[in-house]
Amino acid sequence: MHRKTDLLTIGQLAERSGLAPSALRFYESLDLISSSRTAGGRRRYQRSTLRRIAVVQAAQRVGLTLAEVGAAFADLSSDAAPTRREWERLSSRWQAALDARIEALEKVRDELANCIGCGCLSLRRCSLYNSGDRAARRGVGPRWLLGDDPAVPVAPDGDRR
Numbered sequence: 001m002h003r004k005t006d007l008l009t010i011g012q013l014a015e016r017s018g019l020a021p022s023a024l025r026f027y028e029s030l031d032l033i034s035s036s037r038t039a040g041g042r043r044r045y046q047r048s049t050l051r052r053i054a055v056v057q058a059a060q061r062v063g064l065t066l067a068e069v070g071a072a073f074a075d076l077s078s079d080a081a082p083t084r085r086e087w088e089r090l091s092s093r094w095q096a097a098l099d100a101r102i103e104a105l106e107k108v109r110d111e112l113a114n115c116i117g118c119g120c121l122s123l124r125r126c127s128l129y130n131s132g133d134r135a136a137r138r139g140v141g142p143r144w145l146l147g148d149d150p151a152v153p154v155a156p157d158g159d160r161r
Contacts, residue, residue, distance in 0.1 A: 030066055033053065034049075
């Protein structure tokens with residue numbers, strides 16, 4: 001059982017975490033954090049909630065979604081901060097996704113200078129990289145940056161040959 005002084009109000013948690021109370025309520029609706037209620041129905045948060053919020057914020061900074069964080073948190077106790085061992089296990093699950101994002105960002109960085117003329121945006125007027133708007137037959141979005149190979153022929157109906 002926690003002492004009354006060990007619990008934070010939503011205002012105190014907002015101030016300490018730097019998040020708006022509405023964001024904290026949203027996190028709670030996603031089961032990323034949890035609270036107890038007073039007899040009057042007011043939220044009270046354990047101090048360990050600050051660490052859970054820090055994990056959420058760190059994950060978001062590296063591009064993980066709240067759904068990915070929630071899936072990882074599903075195996076953790078909702079009323080305690082992750083232990084070092086739990087954090088190592090949790091973060092190792094994100095390794096492949098982070099590696100893929102890093103690879104994609106490096107590709108964008110390396111190709112950025114050519115982005116306008118590369119055909120990845122299906123520019124109709126680009127006769128150098130995208131003559132006849134052939135990138136559009138491959139689908140929407142930045143086709144070359146998504147990994148489509150401009151050298152692989154595509155049938156007029158979009159099927160790769």
